[in-house]
Amino acid sequence: MIRLERRLEPSRLWTVLTPLLAVALTMLAGGLMFALLGKPPLEAIRTIFWDPLFHPQFASYSRPQLLVKAGPLILIAIGLSVGFRAGIWNIGAEGQYIMGAVCGAAVGLAFYPSDSALLFPLMVVAGGLGGWAWAMIPALLKTRFGTNEILVSLMLVYVAQNILASASSSWLRSPEGMGFPGSRNFKQWPAVHNAELLPETGMHWGVVAALIAVIAAYVLLARHIQGFNIRLTGEAPRAARFAGVSPARIIVLCLGISGTLAGLAGLFEVTGPAGQVTIDFNSGYGFTAIIVAFLGRLHPVGILLAGLLMALTYIGGELAQLMLGLPGASIQLFQGMLLFFLLATDVFTNYRIRLSRREVA
Amino acid sequence: MGDTLLSIRGLTKAYPGVVANDDVSFDIGQGEIHALLGENGAGKSTLVKMIFGLVKPDRGEMLLEGAGYAPGQPSEARRSGVAMVFQHFSLFDALSVAENVALGMENPPAPRDLARQIREVSETYGLPLDPGRTVGTLSAGERQRVEIIRCLLQDPRLLIMDEPTSVLTPQEVEILFQTLRKLKAEGTSILYISHKLEEIRALCDAATILRLGRRVGTCIPREVTARQMAEMMVGASFATPEPRGGVKGEVLLAVAGLSLPAPGAFGTPLRDIRMEVRRGEVLGIGGVAGNGQDELLMALSGERLAPAGTIRFKGTDVSRSGPVERRAAGLLSGPEERLGHAAAPNMSLTENAVLTAARRQGLVRHGLIDWGRAAGFAEEVIARFDVRTPGPGTAARALSGGNLQKFVVGREILQNPDLFVVNQPTWGVDAAAAAAIRQALLDLAAQGAAIIVISQDLDELMEISDRFAALNEGRLSAARAVADLDMEKIGLMMGGAHDMEVAHVEG
Structure with a gap:
């Protein structure tokens, strides 16, 4: 009989090994899926994981895309991971991301066509505040009335999507847009355009913010007493209260951090790669970031790597659609498998498998 | 036979x-x-x-x-x-x-x-x-x-x-x-x-x-x-705690009219608790489990705030201060439940040292934790209280119950509390270690600290307490000098509600 035996301590080796094992299993199962779809599996996997970086023809286009896609994923996932560490499950980063973008863009557009150097920083602040405020709704409902933040934050995503729809089709719509939905294009407004900082790298302010967030989160969780309190709350809520940590403060702090970072990601996206507020500028980064956070083991450095990997599957997936005619949904399935296998292999971190004869314990 | x-x-x-x-x-x-x-x-x-x-x-x-x-x-x-x-x-x-x-x-x-x-x-x-x-x-x-x-x-x-x-x-x-x-x-x-x-x-x-x-x-x-x-x-002889002499000092903790509703569906409300503890004194609190022991500890530690004016420590009203302020003032505590309450199971002993000792041992500066000092303090607890573990990096849940108990009690005692409130200090600890913990509590009292020991082990309470009080359904009896007590009196203090006469058979 196969039996799971709890380890005395979580295995360090498996903590590092499970993401790699999950990637390997995903490639295996993904390859099988591609084969069933009638596509050459090895070529498909190479197209997804290798070609975006090293293909002589496509790499020059797709390499910068790596940072463009990874930036917001990492920024959002870092915020989420801080909350997840405390056992606070913000599932609504997508909504906070949208609200950050809408608020930041609205503040900017209110000053159109100013070319003040202060405008972009002001928009950044407004974007962060927008995401923060949107996250404060589940935070306050949770601290006041004990509501479940998972449900509330998720529901608020749909509210945010409706606000985005109305913004892009009415109150933020470009007056010069010939009636088409969508705001003014920030790419044509140099004062606020979040352009590439170094040519051909994809590096924009959002990527810089993501890197700063990685370092800040690392210091917070590893060294700072507040980070310790956050981890303590997640590990043992009663012990945290005994230590003197207020659960309400941790809830507000964690949702605040994740909301702010998601809001910033939205603002950098809408003023940079997306260029304008449109009804569908948000490409689901807020949800994908949840996978990134877990794939990165809720550890800042892990998230940095996981964000790059996930960005790669996005770009490689697009390439595979183009080159091999793989259906778009199969790429999403591929990303889903990654999380599935990660959670499945995660069991080995805390348990070991024993083969034994049957025994009533 | x-x-x-x-x-x-x-x-x-x-x-x-x-x-x-x-x-x-x-x-x-x-x-x-x-x-x-x-x-x-x-x-x-x-x-x-x-x-x-x-x-x-x-x-x-x-x-x-x-x-x-x-x-x-x-x-x-x-x-x-x-x-x-x-x-x-x-x-x-x-x-x-x-x-x-x-x-x-x-x-x-x-x-x-x-x-x-x-x-x-x-x-x-x-x-x-x-x-x-x-x-x-x-x-x-x-x-x-x-x-x-x-x-x-x-x-x-x-x-x-x-x-x-x-x-x-x-x-x-x-x-x-x-x-x-x-x-x-x-x-x-x-x-x-x-x-x-x-x-x-x-x-x-x-x-x-x-x-x-x-x-x-x-x-x-x-x-x-x-x-x-x-x-x-x-398998060895061990020391019985030495009887203490020593004079009792000024009143350190004064609780009056402390009532708190039950924390949850299965908790016990505290009802009009009053007590006084002096420097150098050990107050033993007995009672059958589930009569408000946990709730009393949480009210004293600051995990649950009490109505204003009900808890005075060193003459200051601390009823509305949380655990951090009370610790800073010298009021330390050790809950009964080791895993999950006194210690975080998946965290290392070093991290668990930071849990209560962050301020008093200066383990945090400008908000940043000094992990070196924290590990040093954890090592000190391990050495002084003979905690059997590979080292301070071990997760709390990897320790046996007795060893973890030694760690969490030692962690508080080594912080030199003025008042130490502890619930079940020797629960599940082997006899030699239990004797060591009791001796440490008595030494602490001899140095002028006040101790409140909540325990279900009456022998333990009789051995180390100066005065004894009993909790029954959230009420605390008046404390009496241990020297004047016998088992029968103690039984009565622990509560008529649990007496046989009440639970008579009907029909």
Whole structure:
């Protein structure tokens, strides 16, 4: 009989090994899926994981895309991971991301066509505040009335999507847009355009913010007493209260951090790669970031790597659609498998498998 | 006595990394009350589980009245006439006594017959219990009676009792002993597991002592002293706490009119608590588990805030300050539940040192934790309190209960508290370590700190306290000098509500 035996301590080796094992299993199962779809599996996997970086023809286009896609994923996932560490499950980063973008863009557009150097920083602040405020709704409902933040934050995503729809089709719509939905294009407004900082790298302010967030989160969780309190709350809520940590403060702090970072990601996206507020500028980064956070083991450095990997599957997936005619949904399935296998292999971190004869314990 | 009922020969059971029982042999006579003694981790539970069919031995055999006995599961053991009362009850609060009893039986009789049988058994053995009452309304002692009656209905030849007195008042203990003696007179054998030596001396005919999985001795408890038995258990002699002299100083903590609603559906409200503790004094608080011990500790530690003006520490009202401020002022505490309350299971000992010592030991500067100093402090606790662990990087849950207890108590004591409130300081700790912890508490008091010890171990409280008070349903009795107390007075202080007279049988 196969039996799971709890380890005395979580295995360090498996903590590092499970993401790699999950990637390997995903490639295996993904390859099988591609084969069933009638596509050459090895070529498909190479197209997804290798070609975006090293293909002589496509790499020059797709390499910068790596940072463009990874930036917001990492920024959002870092915020989420801080909350997840405390056992606070913000599932609504997508909504906070949208609200950050809408608020930041609205503040900017209110000053159109100013070319003040202060405008972009002001928009950044407004974007962060927008995401923060949107996250404060589940935070306050949770601290006041004990509501479940998972449900509330998720529901608020749909509210945010409706606000985005109305913004892009009415109150933020470009007056010069010939009636088409969508705001003014920030790419044509140099004062606020979040352009590439170094040519051909994809590096924009959002990527810089993501890197700063990685370092800040690392210091917070590893060294700072507040980070310790956050981890303590997640590990043992009663012990945290005994230590003197207020659960309400941790809830507000964690949702605040994740909301702010998601809001910033939205603002950098809408003023940079997306260029304008449109009804569908948000490409689901807020949800994908949840996978990134877990794939990165809720550890800042892990998230940095996981964000790059996930960005790669996005770009490689697009390439595979183009080159091999793989259906778009199969790429999403591929990303889903990654999380599935990660959670499945995660069991080995805390348990070991024993083969034994049957025994009533 | 006379003939042997159960003969245990060379039982051995190994788990990965540990031999729980190594070649254990002893006999239990017919109509004998046989004590099984040993520290936590000595292998008592494993042995009993093998007898009750919960665990299969690797080697060795058992003979029940001369015939081979190898129960594959508890139901087989029950059919052979072996019954067991567990330390932790498995009863459903919402069901009646009779329904609970029926759930534990293989072929329960019709409800009316069962109720009659329960009444008969309870009257015969002096265990008053109304079969119609809802279990949720019963005291711990009454719940234990449900478990005992459930066993007795099966007419056992051997009754195994696992630490049965840990939840009872002295009066309830006396009643239980009468029942057990009556059973013995009728020829039932009893295997009695305990670490309360005086009890064993009062009750048992023979004792087998286990240490580290091996049988290290047998004795007739009446003929040896409790101390001799304890030394056999530990395998070494150990120091008894020294009696303290010393003058009591000024009042450090004054609690008056402290009432708090129950924290949850299963908590106990605190009702008009008042007490005073002076420097250099140890106040012992006894009471049956679940009478507000946890709640009192949380109110004193600051985890739950109290109404303004009810708790004064060093003359300042601290009722509305949280744990951090109270710690800064010198009021430290140690909760009962080690894993999850006093310590975070998955965090290292170093991290668990930061949990309460962050400010007082200067482990945090400008908001940043100095992990080097934190590890140093953890190492100091480990060394001073003889915590057996590979090092401060070990996760708290990897430690045995006793070792973790030494760590969490040591963590507070080494921070030099002015007032230390601790709940069950030696619960599950071996005798030598328990003596060391008690000595550390007394030393702390001798240095001028005030100590409040909440415990269910009356022997412990009598040994170290200057004054004693009892908690009963959230009320605290007036504290009295220990020197003036005897077991009867203590029993009365611990509460009329749990007395036998109240739980009389109706109809």
